[in-house]
Amino acid sequence: MKIALVGSGYVGLVAGACFAELGHDVVLVDNDESKVAALKRGECPIHEKFLPELLERHRGRRLDFTSNLPEAVRRSQLIFIAVGTPPKEDGDADLSYVESVARGIAGAIDSYKVIVEKSTVPVYTNTWIRKVMLLNGAPAELFDVASNPEFLREGAAVADFLYPDRIVVGADSDRAADMVAEAYRPLVDGSYYKKTDAIPGPLAGPFMARLIRTSAKSAELIKHASNAFLAMKISFVNAVSSVCEAVGADVEQVCEGLGSDSRIGRRFLCPGIGYGGSCFPKDLLAFRAVARESGCSFGLLNEVSNVNEEQRNRFLRKVKRALWTLKGKKLAVLGLAFKNGTDDIRESPAMAIVKSLLKEGCSITAYDPAAMAHAAEELSSAVKFAGDPYEAMRGADACLVLTEWEDFAALDLTRVKRLLRYPILLDGRNLFRPAQMEAAGLNYYSVGRPDVVGERRTTPRKPSSTEQIKTPLTDAVNKDRAA
Numbered sequence: 001m002k003i004a005l006v007g008s009g010y011v012g013l014v015a016g017a018c019f020a021e022l023g024h025d026v027v028l029v030d031n032d033e034s035k036v037a038a039l040k041r042g043e044c045p046i047h048e049k050f051l052p053e054l055l056e057r058h059r060g061r062r063l064d065f066t067s068n069l070p071e072a073v074r075r076s077q078l079i080f081i082a083v084g085t086p087p088k089e090d091g092d093a094d095l096s097y098v099e100s101v102a103r104g105i106a107g108a109i110d111s112y113k114v115i116v117e118k119s120t121v122p123v124y125t126n127t128w129i130r131k132v133m134l135l136n137g138a139p140a141e142l143f144d145v146a147s148n149p150e151f152l153r154e155g156a157a158v159a160d161f162l163y164p165d166r167i168v169v170g171a172d173s174d175r176a177a178d179m180v181a182e183a184y185r186p187l188v189d190g191s192y193y194k195k196t197d198a199i200p201g202p203l204a205g206p207f208m209a210r211l212i213r214t215s216a217k218s219a220e221l222i223k224h225a226s227n228a229f230l231a232m233k234i235s236f237v238n239a240v241s242s243v244c245e246a247v248g249a250d251v252e253q254v255c256e257g258l259g260s261d262s263r264i265g266r267r268f269l270c271p272g273i274g275y276g277g278s279c280f281p282k283d284l285l286a287f288r289a290v291a292r293e294s295g296c297s298f299g300l301l302n303e304v305s306n307v308n309e310e311q312r313n314r315f316l317r318k319v320k321r322a323l324w325t326l327k328g329k330k331l332a333v334l335g336l337a338f339k340n341g342t343d344d345i346r347e348s349p350a351m352a353i354v355k356s357l358l359k360e361g362c363s364i365t366a367y368d369p370a371a372m373a374h375a376a377e378e379l380s381s382a383v384k385f386a387g388d389p390y391e392a393m394r395g396a397d398a399c400l401v402l403t404e405w406e407d408f409a410a411l412d413l414t415r416v417k418r419l420l421r422y423p424i425l426l427d428g429r430n431l432f433r434p435a436q437m438e439a440a441g442l443n444y445y446s447v448g449r450p451d452v453v454g455e456r457r458t459t460p461r462k463p464s465s466t467e468q469i470k471t472p473l474t475d476a477v478n479k480d481r482a483a
Protein backbone atom coordinates (compact mmCIF):
# COMPACT_ATOMS: atom_id res chain seq x y z
CA MET A 1 0.00 0.00 0.00
CA LYS A 2 1.02 3.62 -0.37
CA ILE A 3 1.14 5.30 3.02
CA ALA A 4 1.95 8.81 4.26
CA LEU A 5 2.80 9.55 7.88
CA VAL A 6 2.46 13.22 8.75
CA GLY A 7 4.67 14.19 11.68
CA SER A 8 7.98 12.40 12.09
CA GLY A 9 8.18 12.56 15.86
CA TYR A 10 8.27 9.47 18.01
CA VAL A 11 5.08 7.83 16.80
CA GLY A 12 5.33 8.90 13.16
CA LEU A 13 8.94 7.83 12.75
CA VAL A 14 8.49 4.43 14.37
CA ALA A 15 5.19 3.72 12.57
CA GLY A 16 6.65 4.88 9.24
CA ALA A 17 9.74 2.67 9.57
CA CYS A 18 7.59 -0.29 10.65
CA PHE A 19 5.05 0.10 7.82
CA ALA A 20 8.01 0.07 5.40
CA GLU A 21 9.20 -3.07 7.17
CA LEU A 22 5.77 -4.61 6.47
CA GLY A 23 6.31 -4.03 2.76
CA HIS A 24 4.46 -0.74 2.17
CA ASP A 25 5.71 2.33 0.29
CA VAL A 26 5.96 4.99 2.95
CA VAL A 27 6.57 8.71 2.85
CA LEU A 28 7.24 10.52 6.12
CA VAL A 29 6.21 14.17 6.12
CA ASP A 30 7.50 16.87 8.45
CA ASN A 31 7.37 20.64 8.14
CA ASP A 32 10.76 20.87 9.87
CA GLU A 33 13.03 20.87 6.83
CA SER A 34 16.21 20.36 8.84
CA LYS A 35 14.71 17.22 10.37
CA VAL A 36 13.76 15.91 6.94
CA ALA A 37 17.28 16.63 5.67
CA ALA A 38 18.80 14.81 8.67
CA LEU A 39 16.56 11.79 8.09
CA LYS A 40 17.50 11.76 4.42
CA ARG A 41 21.19 11.80 5.42
CA GLY A 42 20.58 8.67 7.47
CA GLU A 43 20.47 10.20 10.93
CA CYS A 44 18.16 8.77 13.58
CA PRO A 45 16.90 11.59 15.84
CA ILE A 46 15.72 9.39 18.74
CA HIS A 47 17.27 6.69 20.88
CA GLU A 48 15.13 3.65 20.07
CA LYS A 49 16.12 0.00 19.77
CA PHE A 50 15.95 -1.36 16.17
CA LEU A 51 14.92 2.02 14.71
CA PRO A 52 18.34 2.86 13.16
CA GLU A 53 18.39 -0.62 11.55
CA LEU A 54 14.91 -0.18 10.07
CA LEU A 55 15.64 3.32 8.77
CA GLU A 56 18.84 2.04 7.20
CA ARG A 57 17.10 -1.01 5.72
CA HIS A 58 14.32 0.95 4.00
CA ARG A 59 15.63 4.49 3.39
CA GLY A 60 15.66 5.34 -0.31
CA ARG A 61 13.81 2.11 -1.11
CA ARG A 62 10.42 1.87 0.61
CA LEU A 63 10.90 4.86 2.89
CA ASP A 64 11.10 8.45 1.76
CA PHE A 65 11.06 11.80 3.61
CA THR A 66 9.59 15.12 2.52
CA SER A 67 8.26 18.50 3.66
CA ASN A 68 5.81 18.58 0.79
CA LEU A 69 2.44 17.56 2.28
CA PRO A 70 0.31 17.96 -0.89
CA GLU A 71 2.63 15.73 -2.90
CA ALA A 72 2.68 13.10 -0.13
CA VAL A 73 -1.15 13.20 0.04
CA ARG A 74 -1.56 12.73 -3.70
CA ARG A 75 0.69 9.66 -3.83
CA SER A 76 -0.87 7.89 -0.80
CA GLN A 77 -3.98 5.81 -0.07
CA LEU A 78 -3.67 6.02 3.70
CA ILE A 79 -2.61 9.25 5.43
CA PHE A 80 -1.76 8.86 9.09
CA ILE A 81 -1.71 12.01 11.24
CA ALA A 82 0.96 11.63 13.91
CA VAL A 83 1.64 15.23 14.93
CA GLY A 84 1.94 16.48 18.52
CA THR A 85 -1.08 17.17 20.72
CA PRO A 86 0.50 19.06 23.66
CA PRO A 87 -1.56 20.07 26.69
CA LYS A 88 -3.07 23.57 26.95
CA GLU A 89 -3.23 25.46 30.26
CA ASP A 90 -6.55 23.79 31.23
CA GLY A 91 -5.22 20.29 30.43
CA ASP A 92 -7.24 19.98 27.25
CA ALA A 93 -5.19 18.76 24.26
CA ASP A 94 -4.07 21.43 21.78
CA LEU A 95 -5.31 20.10 18.44
CA SER A 96 -4.15 23.01 16.29
CA TYR A 97 -1.44 20.91 14.57
CA VAL A 98 -4.00 18.21 13.75
CA GLU A 99 -6.35 20.84 12.35
CA SER A 100 -3.68 22.42 10.21
CA VAL A 101 -2.68 19.01 8.76
CA ALA A 102 -6.36 18.26 8.01
CA ARG A 103 -6.60 21.58 6.12
CA GLY A 104 -3.47 20.72 4.17
CA ILE A 105 -4.80 17.28 3.23
CA ALA A 106 -8.15 18.76 2.17
CA GLY A 107 -6.43 21.10 -0.28
CA ALA A 108 -4.52 18.28 -1.97
CA ILE A 109 -6.99 15.39 -2.09
CA ASP A 110 -7.63 14.10 -5.62
CA SER A 111 -8.81 10.49 -5.15
CA TYR A 112 -10.28 8.37 -2.32
CA LYS A 113 -8.06 8.36 0.78
CA VAL A 114 -8.44 7.34 4.39
CA ILE A 115 -7.21 9.91 6.90
CA VAL A 116 -6.13 8.04 10.03
CA GLU A 117 -5.55 9.75 13.36
CA LYS A 118 -2.67 8.09 15.15
CA SER A 119 -1.79 10.86 17.61
CA THR A 120 -3.42 10.51 21.01
CA VAL A 121 -6.49 12.70 20.73
CA PRO A 122 -9.70 13.34 22.64
CA VAL A 123 -12.96 11.76 21.56
CA TYR A 124 -14.69 13.66 18.71
CA THR A 125 -11.37 14.54 16.99
CA ASN A 126 -12.39 12.19 14.20
CA THR A 127 -15.63 14.12 13.71
CA TRP A 128 -13.74 17.42 13.76
CA ILE A 129 -11.19 16.29 11.18
CA ARG A 130 -14.09 15.35 8.89
CA LYS A 131 -15.74 18.76 9.40
CA VAL A 132 -12.49 20.64 8.76
CA MET A 133 -11.85 18.64 5.60
CA LEU A 134 -15.34 19.38 4.26
CA LEU A 135 -15.10 23.07 5.18
CA ASN A 136 -11.83 23.24 3.28
CA GLY A 137 -13.31 21.87 0.09
CA ALA A 138 -12.54 18.13 0.25
CA PRO A 139 -15.36 16.25 -1.56
CA ALA A 140 -17.18 13.95 0.92
CA GLU A 141 -16.91 10.93 -1.41
CA LEU A 142 -13.11 11.24 -1.61
CA PHE A 143 -12.27 10.49 2.01
CA ASP A 144 -13.12 8.79 5.27
CA VAL A 145 -11.58 9.43 8.65
CA ALA A 146 -10.48 6.56 10.93
CA SER A 147 -8.79 6.26 14.30
CA ASN A 148 -5.88 3.89 14.85
CA PRO A 149 -4.32 4.72 18.23
CA GLU A 150 -0.74 3.77 18.93
CA PHE A 151 0.16 1.87 22.10
CA LEU A 152 3.93 1.77 21.77
CA ARG A 153 6.24 2.40 24.69
CA GLU A 154 9.36 4.47 24.26
CA GLY A 155 12.43 2.25 24.39
CA ALA A 156 10.45 -0.72 23.09
CA ALA A 157 8.54 1.11 20.37
CA VAL A 158 9.58 -0.97 17.35
CA ALA A 159 8.89 -4.29 19.08
CA ASP A 160 5.59 -2.93 20.43
CA PHE A 161 4.53 -1.95 16.91
CA LEU A 162 5.51 -5.25 15.32
CA TYR A 163 4.38 -7.50 18.20
CA PRO A 164 1.36 -5.60 19.54
CA ASP A 165 -1.05 -6.73 22.26
CA ARG A 166 -3.76 -5.42 19.97
CA ILE A 167 -4.28 -3.22 16.94
CA VAL A 168 -7.34 -0.99 17.25
CA VAL A 169 -9.02 0.18 14.06
CA GLY A 170 -11.86 2.62 14.71
CA ALA A 171 -13.90 3.66 11.70
CA ASP A 172 -17.49 4.37 10.87
CA SER A 173 -17.18 3.02 7.31
CA ASP A 174 -16.27 -0.55 6.32
CA ARG A 175 -14.27 0.65 3.34
CA ALA A 176 -12.02 2.75 5.58
CA ALA A 177 -11.69 0.03 8.25
CA ASP A 178 -10.74 -2.56 5.60
CA MET A 179 -8.03 -0.31 4.18
CA VAL A 180 -6.47 0.40 7.57
CA ALA A 181 -6.67 -3.31 8.47
CA GLU A 182 -4.92 -4.16 5.19
CA ALA A 183 -1.91 -2.09 6.26
CA TYR A 184 -1.47 -4.44 9.25
CA ARG A 185 -2.21 -7.71 7.39
CA PRO A 186 1.34 -9.16 7.69
CA LEU A 187 1.05 -8.88 11.49
CA VAL A 188 -2.49 -10.21 11.70
CA ASP A 189 -1.97 -13.22 9.39
CA GLY A 190 1.45 -13.87 10.93
CA SER A 191 3.36 -13.73 7.60
CA TYR A 192 5.75 -11.05 8.89
CA TYR A 193 6.98 -13.31 11.69
CA LYS A 194 7.96 -16.05 9.21
CA LYS A 195 10.49 -13.77 7.50
CA THR A 196 14.08 -14.70 8.31
CA ASP A 197 15.08 -11.05 8.77
CA ALA A 198 12.04 -10.11 10.90
CA ILE A 199 12.86 -7.91 13.89
CA PRO A 200 12.98 -10.28 16.88
CA GLY A 201 10.02 -10.10 19.22
CA PRO A 202 9.77 -10.27 22.98
CA LEU A 203 7.92 -13.60 22.84
CA ALA A 204 9.03 -17.04 21.76
CA GLY A 205 6.88 -19.15 19.46
CA PRO A 206 4.35 -18.30 16.78
CA PHE A 207 2.67 -14.92 17.00
CA MET A 208 -0.36 -13.38 15.33
CA ALA A 209 -1.50 -9.88 16.19
CA ARG A 210 -5.08 -9.30 17.27
CA LEU A 211 -6.98 -6.62 15.41
CA ILE A 212 -10.04 -5.08 17.07
CA ARG A 213 -12.53 -3.12 14.99
CA THR A 214 -14.52 -0.43 16.77
CA SER A 215 -16.34 2.80 16.07
CA ALA A 216 -14.11 5.85 15.67
CA LYS A 217 -15.21 7.30 19.03
CA SER A 218 -14.57 4.02 20.88
CA ALA A 219 -11.06 3.84 19.43
CA GLU A 220 -10.34 7.38 20.62
CA LEU A 221 -11.53 6.48 24.11
CA ILE A 222 -9.61 3.18 24.19
CA LYS A 223 -6.33 5.08 23.99
CA HIS A 224 -7.12 7.56 26.76
CA ALA A 225 -8.67 4.90 28.97
CA SER A 226 -5.67 2.58 28.50
CA ASN A 227 -3.11 5.20 29.49
CA ALA A 228 -5.24 6.41 32.41
CA PHE A 229 -5.63 2.84 33.65
CA LEU A 230 -1.88 2.14 33.45
CA ALA A 231 -1.12 5.40 35.29
CA MET A 232 -3.74 4.43 37.90
CA LYS A 233 -2.04 1.05 38.39
CA ILE A 234 1.29 2.78 39.07
CA SER A 235 -0.27 5.31 41.44
CA PHE A 236 -2.15 2.53 43.19
CA VAL A 237 1.00 0.56 43.88
CA ASN A 238 2.80 3.74 44.93
CA ALA A 239 0.04 4.53 47.44
CA VAL A 240 0.27 0.93 48.70
CA SER A 241 4.04 1.38 49.05
CA SER A 242 3.45 4.35 51.38
CA VAL A 243 1.21 2.21 53.57
CA CYS A 244 3.87 -0.52 53.53
CA GLU A 245 6.46 1.98 54.75
CA ALA A 246 4.13 3.20 57.49
CA VAL A 247 3.41 -0.28 58.86
CA GLY A 248 6.79 -1.91 58.15
CA ALA A 249 5.58 -4.26 55.38
CA ASP A 250 7.46 -5.00 52.15
CA VAL A 251 5.79 -3.76 48.95
CA GLU A 252 7.59 -6.34 46.79
CA GLN A 253 5.98 -9.14 48.82
CA VAL A 254 2.63 -7.38 48.66
CA CYS A 255 2.92 -7.03 44.87
CA GLU A 256 3.86 -10.67 44.45
CA GLY A 257 0.63 -11.62 46.21
CA LEU A 258 -1.47 -8.87 44.65
CA GLY A 259 -0.23 -9.39 41.10
CA SER A 260 -0.69 -13.17 41.27
CA ASP A 261 -4.41 -12.59 40.94
CA SER A 262 -4.82 -12.98 37.19
CA ARG A 263 -7.51 -10.30 37.24
CA ILE A 264 -4.94 -7.80 38.53
CA GLY A 265 -1.72 -8.99 36.88
CA ARG A 266 1.86 -8.36 37.92
CA ARG A 267 2.93 -5.98 35.17
CA PHE A 268 2.97 -2.23 35.82
CA LEU A 269 3.03 -2.73 39.55
CA CYS A 270 6.58 -1.43 40.08
CA PRO A 271 6.65 1.17 42.84
CA GLY A 272 9.04 4.08 42.51
CA ILE A 273 9.27 7.84 42.21
CA GLY A 274 6.21 7.97 39.95
CA TYR A 275 5.46 7.94 36.26
CA GLY A 276 6.66 10.57 33.81
CA GLY A 277 7.13 10.93 30.08
CA SER A 278 5.28 12.68 27.33
CA CYS A 279 2.20 10.46 27.56
CA PHE A 280 0.77 9.58 30.97
CA PRO A 281 0.84 13.07 32.56
CA LYS A 282 -0.53 14.73 29.38
CA ASP A 283 -3.10 12.05 28.58
CA LEU A 284 -4.42 12.01 32.13
CA LEU A 285 -5.04 15.76 31.96
CA ALA A 286 -6.65 15.44 28.53
CA PHE A 287 -8.89 12.54 29.58
CA ARG A 288 -9.96 14.50 32.66
CA ALA A 289 -10.82 17.45 30.40
CA VAL A 290 -12.83 15.16 28.10
CA ALA A 291 -14.77 13.80 31.09
CA ARG A 292 -15.36 17.28 32.47
CA GLU A 293 -16.59 18.64 29.15
CA SER A 294 -18.94 15.68 28.72
CA GLY A 295 -20.46 16.40 32.13
CA CYS A 296 -18.95 13.29 33.79
CA SER A 297 -17.13 13.48 37.08
CA PHE A 298 -13.96 11.38 37.06
CA GLY A 299 -12.32 12.43 40.33
CA LEU A 300 -10.27 9.22 40.36
CA LEU A 301 -8.03 10.76 37.68
CA ASN A 302 -7.23 13.69 40.00
CA GLU A 303 -6.19 11.28 42.69
CA VAL A 304 -3.94 9.36 40.27
CA SER A 305 -2.07 12.63 39.53
CA ASN A 306 -1.95 13.64 43.20
CA VAL A 307 -0.40 10.34 44.27
CA ASN A 308 2.15 10.64 41.47
CA GLU A 309 3.16 14.15 42.57
CA GLU A 310 3.35 13.12 46.21
CA GLN A 311 5.61 10.19 45.37
CA ARG A 312 8.42 12.58 44.35
CA ASN A 313 7.98 14.57 47.54
CA ARG A 314 8.11 11.40 49.62
CA PHE A 315 11.42 10.51 47.98
CA LEU A 316 12.83 13.96 48.68
CA ARG A 317 11.82 13.58 52.33
CA LYS A 318 13.64 10.25 52.33
CA VAL A 319 16.81 11.95 51.06
CA LYS A 320 16.52 14.44 53.92
CA ARG A 321 15.96 11.63 56.40
CA ALA A 322 19.13 9.90 55.17
CA LEU A 323 21.32 13.00 55.03
CA TRP A 324 19.71 15.35 57.56
CA THR A 325 20.62 18.72 55.98
CA LEU A 326 20.97 19.11 52.22
CA LYS A 327 22.75 22.44 51.76
CA GLY A 328 26.28 21.81 50.48
CA LYS A 329 25.82 18.04 50.15
CA LYS A 330 27.43 16.38 47.18
CA LEU A 331 25.18 13.82 45.51
CA ALA A 332 25.65 11.23 42.79
CA VAL A 333 22.53 10.84 40.65
CA LEU A 334 22.15 7.76 38.47
CA GLY A 335 19.44 8.19 35.85
CA LEU A 336 17.80 11.27 34.34
CA ALA A 337 15.54 9.82 31.61
CA PHE A 338 11.88 9.37 32.55
CA LYS A 339 12.44 5.62 32.29
CA ASN A 340 15.04 3.16 31.00
CA GLY A 341 15.72 2.55 27.32
CA THR A 342 15.18 6.15 26.23
CA ASP A 343 16.96 9.51 26.10
CA ASP A 344 13.64 11.28 26.75
CA ILE A 345 13.54 13.57 29.80
CA ARG A 346 10.06 15.02 29.26
CA GLU A 347 8.17 15.12 32.58
CA SER A 348 10.92 12.95 34.03
CA PRO A 349 10.51 12.44 37.80
CA ALA A 350 14.31 12.13 37.98
CA MET A 351 14.74 15.61 36.50
CA ALA A 352 12.14 17.05 38.89
CA ILE A 353 13.97 15.55 41.87
CA VAL A 354 17.34 16.85 40.64
CA LYS A 355 15.88 20.37 40.28
CA SER A 356 14.43 20.25 43.82
CA LEU A 357 17.77 19.08 45.24
CA LEU A 358 19.58 21.91 43.45
CA LYS A 359 17.16 24.39 45.05
CA GLU A 360 18.06 22.90 48.45
CA GLY A 361 21.72 23.74 47.74
CA CYS A 362 23.06 20.28 46.81
CA SER A 363 25.75 19.86 44.20
CA ILE A 364 25.13 17.01 41.82
CA THR A 365 27.18 14.77 39.56
CA ALA A 366 24.85 12.81 37.30
CA TYR A 367 25.15 9.90 34.94
CA ASP A 368 22.61 8.53 32.48
CA PRO A 369 23.47 6.14 29.64
CA ALA A 370 21.37 8.08 27.09
CA ALA A 371 19.79 11.27 28.42
CA MET A 372 22.72 13.46 29.50
CA ALA A 373 22.79 15.60 26.35
CA HIS A 374 19.11 16.53 26.72
CA ALA A 375 19.46 17.01 30.46
CA ALA A 376 22.42 19.35 30.03
CA GLU A 377 20.21 21.70 28.01
CA GLU A 378 17.76 21.96 30.91
CA LEU A 379 19.95 21.87 34.01
CA SER A 380 22.16 24.64 35.32
CA SER A 381 25.92 24.33 35.40
CA ALA A 382 25.57 23.29 39.05
CA VAL A 383 25.12 19.76 37.66
CA LYS A 384 28.22 17.96 36.43
CA PHE A 385 28.02 14.90 34.21
CA ALA A 386 30.10 11.77 34.65
CA GLY A 387 31.35 9.29 32.06
CA ASP A 388 30.08 6.31 34.06
CA PRO A 389 28.21 5.59 37.29
CA TYR A 390 31.37 5.09 39.35
CA GLU A 391 32.81 8.45 38.33
CA ALA A 392 29.57 10.09 39.49
CA MET A 393 29.92 8.45 42.91
CA ARG A 394 33.51 9.43 43.69
CA GLY A 395 33.49 11.34 46.99
CA ALA A 396 29.69 11.81 47.02
CA ASP A 397 27.79 11.98 50.30
CA ALA A 398 25.16 9.62 48.86
CA CYS A 399 24.07 7.98 45.63
CA LEU A 400 20.51 8.33 44.27
CA VAL A 401 19.14 5.89 41.67
CA LEU A 402 16.35 7.66 39.79
CA THR A 403 15.85 5.73 36.52
CA GLU A 404 15.39 1.98 36.17
CA TRP A 405 18.32 1.34 33.77
CA GLU A 406 19.17 -2.34 34.17
CA ASP A 407 22.94 -1.60 34.11
CA PHE A 408 22.59 0.15 37.46
CA ALA A 409 21.28 -3.05 39.05
CA ALA A 410 24.56 -4.73 38.09
CA LEU A 411 26.83 -2.20 39.85
CA ASP A 412 29.81 -3.56 41.78
CA LEU A 413 28.62 -2.73 45.29
CA THR A 414 32.04 -3.12 46.88
CA ARG A 415 33.34 -0.46 44.53
CA VAL A 416 30.25 1.69 45.21
CA LYS A 417 30.95 1.58 48.92
CA ARG A 418 34.61 2.40 48.43
CA LEU A 419 33.88 5.38 46.18
CA LEU A 420 31.16 7.03 48.27
CA ARG A 421 32.11 9.31 51.13
CA TYR A 422 29.27 7.83 53.16
CA PRO A 423 27.82 4.41 52.33
CA ILE A 424 24.33 5.69 51.53
CA LEU A 425 22.27 4.61 48.53
CA LEU A 426 18.72 5.85 47.91
CA ASP A 427 16.93 3.75 45.33
CA GLY A 428 13.90 5.44 43.73
CA ARG A 429 13.22 2.41 41.51
CA ASN A 430 13.76 -0.59 43.82
CA LEU A 431 16.51 -1.95 41.61
CA PHE A 432 18.35 -3.63 44.46
CA ARG A 433 17.36 -6.12 47.15
CA PRO A 434 17.67 -4.86 50.72
CA ALA A 435 19.59 -7.99 51.80
CA GLN A 436 22.10 -7.45 48.99
CA MET A 437 22.73 -3.93 50.23
CA GLU A 438 22.96 -5.06 53.83
CA ALA A 439 25.56 -7.64 52.82
CA ALA A 440 27.48 -4.95 50.92
CA GLY A 441 27.51 -2.72 53.99
CA LEU A 442 25.46 0.07 52.47
CA ASN A 443 22.76 2.10 54.14
CA TYR A 444 19.86 1.58 51.78
CA TYR A 445 16.56 3.42 51.35
CA SER A 446 14.07 2.23 48.77
CA VAL A 447 10.33 2.56 48.09
CA GLY A 448 7.82 0.66 50.23
CA ARG A 449 10.43 -1.56 51.87
CA PRO A 450 12.16 -1.34 55.23
CA ASP A 451 15.33 0.78 55.29
CA VAL A 452 18.69 -0.91 55.77
CA VAL A 453 20.59 1.21 58.27
CA GLY A 454 23.04 0.97 61.14
CA GLU A 455 24.71 -2.32 62.10
CA ARG A 456 25.51 -4.34 59.02
CA ARG A 457 26.84 -7.76 58.22
CA THR A 458 30.09 -7.92 56.32
CA THR A 459 29.70 -11.41 54.90
CA PRO A 460 26.97 -12.33 52.43
CA ARG A 461 24.07 -14.15 53.99
CA LYS A 462 21.43 -16.51 52.64
CA PRO A 463 18.74 -14.54 50.78
CA SER A 464 15.44 -14.15 52.61
CA SER A 465 12.35 -15.92 51.40
CA THR A 466 11.22 -12.82 49.45
CA GLU A 467 14.42 -12.67 47.49
CA GLN A 468 14.13 -16.32 46.58
CA ILE A 469 10.75 -15.73 44.97
CA LYS A 470 11.37 -15.95 41.25
CA THR A 471 8.34 -16.82 39.25
CA PRO A 472 7.10 -16.06 35.76
CA LEU A 473 5.41 -13.07 37.39
CA THR A 474 8.70 -11.66 38.61
CA ASP A 475 9.99 -12.22 35.09
CA ALA A 476 7.06 -10.21 33.70
CA VAL A 477 8.11 -7.26 35.85
CA ASN A 478 11.71 -7.62 34.78
CA LYS A 479 10.50 -7.63 31.19
CA ASP A 480 8.70 -4.31 31.80
CA ARG A 481 11.87 -2.91 33.29
CA ALA A 482 14.12 -4.29 30.61
CA ALA A 483 11.86 -3.02 27.80
Ligand code: UGA
Nearest residue numbers: 150151152153154268269270272274275276277279338339
Ligand atom coordinates in the same frame (compact mmCIF):
# COMPACT_ATOMS: atom_id res chain seq x y z
C1 UGA B 1 3.06 4.81 27.66
C2 UGA B 1 2.22 3.52 27.50
O1 UGA B 1 2.82 2.45 28.25
C3 UGA B 1 2.12 3.11 26.03
O2 UGA B 1 1.26 1.98 25.90
C4 UGA B 1 1.55 4.29 25.24
O3 UGA B 1 1.48 3.99 23.84
C5 UGA B 1 2.43 5.52 25.42
O4 UGA B 1 2.50 5.84 26.83
C6 UGA B 1 1.83 6.65 24.64
O5 UGA B 1 0.73 7.09 24.97
O6 UGA B 1 2.38 7.04 23.60
P1 UGA B 1 5.69 5.34 27.71
O7 UGA B 1 5.29 6.74 28.09
O8 UGA B 1 6.70 5.15 26.63
O9 UGA B 1 4.39 4.50 27.23
O10 UGA B 1 6.29 4.65 29.01
P2 UGA B 1 5.86 3.51 30.04
O11 UGA B 1 6.72 2.33 29.84
O12 UGA B 1 4.42 3.31 30.05
O13 UGA B 1 6.32 4.20 31.41
C7 UGA B 1 5.74 5.43 31.82
C8 UGA B 1 6.27 5.85 33.16
O14 UGA B 1 5.77 5.00 34.19
C9 UGA B 1 7.78 5.82 33.30
O15 UGA B 1 8.19 6.98 34.00
C10 UGA B 1 8.07 4.57 34.11
O16 UGA B 1 9.26 4.65 34.85
C11 UGA B 1 6.84 4.53 35.01
N1 UGA B 1 6.48 3.18 35.51
C12 UGA B 1 6.09 2.21 34.65
C13 UGA B 1 6.47 2.96 36.87
O17 UGA B 1 6.81 3.84 37.68
N2 UGA B 1 6.08 1.71 37.32
C14 UGA B 1 5.69 0.72 36.49
O18 UGA B 1 5.33 -0.37 36.98
C15 UGA B 1 5.71 0.98 35.12
